[in-house]
Amino acid sequence: MILIEIRLILDCSDQNLGITKGSCGRRRDSGMIVRAFTAISRLQGRVKATEKISQAVRKGVTKRRSVKKSSSVWKNSESCDSSKQVELFTFIKFNIVEERAEVLESRQSANPKVKHMLCLSNGHGEDTIAVSVLKELMVIVGERGQKIDVKALALVGAGSAYHQNGIQTLGPSKVMPSGGFIYMDILQLLGDVRAGLLSLTIDQWQTIVRWLDTTPDAFILAVGDIFPLALAWLASIHEKKKHKRVLQYAFIGTAKSEFYIQDNSESNFSVRRRFHVESLLGGVYLPWERAIMADSNCRLVAPRDGLTVEVLRKRLPSHARNKVQDLGNPMMDGLDPSGCLNFLEKFEQGHCITILPGSRPPEVHANWRLLLEASKEVSNQLKQKFVVYIVPIVPSLEPGPFYDSLLEAGWEPYWSVSKHLHSCHAANAISKEEHRSRSELWPANNGVCILQFQKDNAVMLLLRGGFSDACFYAETAIAMAGTGTEQLVGLGKPVFTLPGSGPQFTYAFAEAQSRLLGKSIFLCSNPRSLGVQLAEVLDDQDSFWTFVNNGTERMGSPGSSRRIANEILNVIR
Numbered sequence: 001m002i003l004i005e006i007r008l009i010l011d012c013s014d015q016n017l018g019i020t021k022g023s024c025g026r027r028r029d030s031g032m033i034v035r036a037f038t039a040i041s042r043l044q045g046r047v048k049a050t051e052k053i054s055q056a057v058r059k060g061v062t063k064r065r066s067v068k069k070s071s072s073v074w075k076n077s078e079s080c081d082s083s084k085q086v087e088l089f090t091f092i093k094f095n096i097v098e099e100r101a102e103v104l105e106s107r108q109s110a111n112p113k114v115k116h117m118l119c120l121s122n123g124h125g126e127d128t129i130a131v132s133v134l135k136e137l138m139v140i141v142g143e144r145g146q147k148i149d150v151k152a153l154a155l156v157g158a159g160s161a162y163h164q165n166g167i168q169t170l171g172p173s174k175v176m177p178s179g180g181f182i183y184m185d186i187l188q189l190l191g192d193v194r195a196g197l198l199s200l201t202i203d204q205w206q207t208i209v210r211w212l213d214t215t216p217d218a219f220i221l222a223v224g225d226i227f228p229l230a231l232a233w234l235a236s237i238h239e240k241k242k243h244k245r246v247l248q249y250a251f252i253g254t255a256k257s258e259f260y261i262q263d264n265s266e267s268n269f270s271v272r273r274r275f276h277v278e279s280l281l282g283g284v285y286l287p288w289e290r291a292i293m294a295d296s297n298c299r300l301v302a303p304r305d306g307l308t309v310e311v312l313r314k315r316l317p318s319h320a321r322n323k324v325q326d327l328g329n330p331m332m333d334g335l336d337p338s339g340c341l342n343f344l345e346k347f348e349q350g351h352c353i354t355i356l357p358g359s360r361p362p363e364v365h366a367n368w369r370l371l372l373e374a375s376k377e378v379s380n381q382l383k384q385k386f387v388v389y390i391v392p393i394v395p396s397l398e399p400g401p402f403y404d405s406l407l408e409a410g411w412e413p414y415w416s417v418s419k420h421l422h423s424c425h426a427a428n429a430i431s432k433e434e435h436r437s438r439s440e441l442w443p444a445n446n447g448v449c450i451l452q453f454q455k456d457n458a459v460m461l462l463l464r465g466g467f468s469d470a471c472f473y474a475e476t477a478i479a480m481a482g483t484g485t486e487q488l489v490g491l492g493k494p495v496f497t498l499p500g501s502g503p504q505f506t507y508a509f510a511e512a513q514s515r516l517l518g519k520s521i522f523l524c525s526n527p528r529s530l531g532v533q534l535a536e537v538l539d540d541q542d543s544f545w546t547f548v549n550n551g552t553e554r555m556g557s558p559g560s561s562r563r564i565a566n567e568i569l570n571v572i573r
Contacts, residue, residue, distance in 0.1 A: 117150050119134060120223065121222075122223075124483075125254065126224040130152065130161075130221070136562040140566060151169070153170050153204060205234075209235075209238060212243070220249040226289050230292065233298070248298075249299070250299055252564060253301065254304055294320040298323065299323060301323050328557060330560045332490045335471060337473075338469055341461075351382060354470045354473075354488070358482075358505060359397070361397065363502065368405055375458070376531075382535055391461065410455055411455045414454055478495075485513060489551045492547050492551045493520070494520055518550050518553075520550050522537070
């Protein structure tokens with residue numbers, strides 16, 4: 001104990017007032033404390049004894065019945081010299097403070113306060129971003145010696161990103177025909193409504209309400225667009241009306257950016273003509289969205305880029321501007337290569353090009369066939385060079401359709417070391433049939449698997465997973481994807497895109513993506529024009545610094561997830 005020295009010093013002087021060292025321990029007689037206070041007060045000629053006694057009672061040092069006995073002590077207390085009085089008063093004061101600290105510490109250790117968080121996200125990409133932030137948040141909480149209970153509600157899709165990372169999910173989930181891309185086509189919205197979108201939304205709201213009814217000290221993190229943000233705002237209203245409690249929330253905006261409606265050519269921002277209405281309404285975030293952000297229960301707004309932060313701060317009321325923070329884009333976190341393609345470091349005789357067909361069947365298979373046509377045109381344009389195509393496939397997808405399309409396009413499978421590269425999967429096969437049958441086993445494998453194919457002056461590496469490695473080694477990319485394309489641009493790579501039949505990667509989506517990502521995106525009309533433009537860019541190596549700078553401006557730098565997690569913990573009350 002920190003007051004052992006004080007107790008030893010005062011041991012002798014305590015005898016004069018009948019207070020022994022043993023009685024001043026953890027189980028000291030509360031009446032003696034009362035007598036000490038009254039004796040001090042009488043000798044000083046003050047009438048503050050009752051205040052001292054009542055203060056001691058409130059702090060849990062004495063029992064209330066001891067106060068009644070203090071009047072006789074007040075009259076009959078004996079004097080002592082002033083030095084003993086000061087020492088005794090100091091002794092009692094420090095013991096009270098010490099005991100209160102011990103009580104509080106014991107209560108916290110026996111029943112530590114746990115914060116409860118519900119994360120709402122609406123899409124596979126949003127789920128991935130949410131997981132990245134939540135993982136950092138739980139690491140920081142552990143470093144601080146605190147506790148937090150995190151649950152998630154995937155508003156669109158099955159929430160597989162949460163399941164893979166051990167985060168508990170609540171409520172119903174369902175994969176809709178549109179895959180969450182209803183804003184691109186009204187017909188997609190109608191298809192989702194027929195598939196049960198309205199009933200699913202009602203069930204999800206009821207899940208949020210049930211969680212609030214059984215959860216104290218709640219906080220909501222909304223990731224995506226207006227849908228999870230509006231649900232968080234409605235939940236705060238429900239909590240105030242039903243439970244008379246304050247529910248705070250934070251918002252990570254991933255879907256909207258001022259780059260959609262503003263052009264920064266030559267560093268002079270100007271509003272694009274087709275988005276004149278949005279500019280009149282104050283920006284890409286509309287007035288009702290900004291009103292929810294300005295609500296006092298909204299504690300943090302983290303847009304995806306600096307330009308959007310700048311515009312939001314101008315448009316929000318003065319009292320709400322500080323909650324808008326430029327913390328970067330979590331999409332750029334977790335992109336360190338695993339090393340599965342390290343053998344490419346010795347490859348210096350040609351170009352490495354990544355191909356991204358998307359992740360949602362059956363659209364991904366139609367995209368894949370179109371991209372194979374584009375790769376043929378690229379190989380023709382670069383026929384004096386050797387080309388390595390790197391194709392990272394989402395692990396949940398079956399490899400069979402990709403394999404069959406490659407054979408139909410004239411690609412030959414390799415199951416042993418070739419003159420250019422090597423195969424890491426099905427390496428011991430002795431025939432094409434065995435190579436094909438072994439490729440079917442890869443969804444059961446946990447690591448990165450590679451199948452190699454060859455045609456003319458090119459090699460095609462089909463990967464199970466390995467997206468970060470494919471980004472790292474790519475000079476450029478051909479893509480029909482959303483999040484993956486943005487991450488490639490953020491890493492400073494030029495990306496060539498082709499619009500497909502959808503439902504995601506339509507011309508409307510690809511055109512909007514080109515506005516979002518700027519000069520790093522080359523939107524091509526057909527495979528032939530893609531091949532020509534890609535060859536021209538590879539010939540102009542000096543232009544690659546432009547792509548690096550543009551990627552940083554549009555997508556930010558790594559470390560955003562931890563910055564956002566830190567800020568969330570700072571604003572939680």
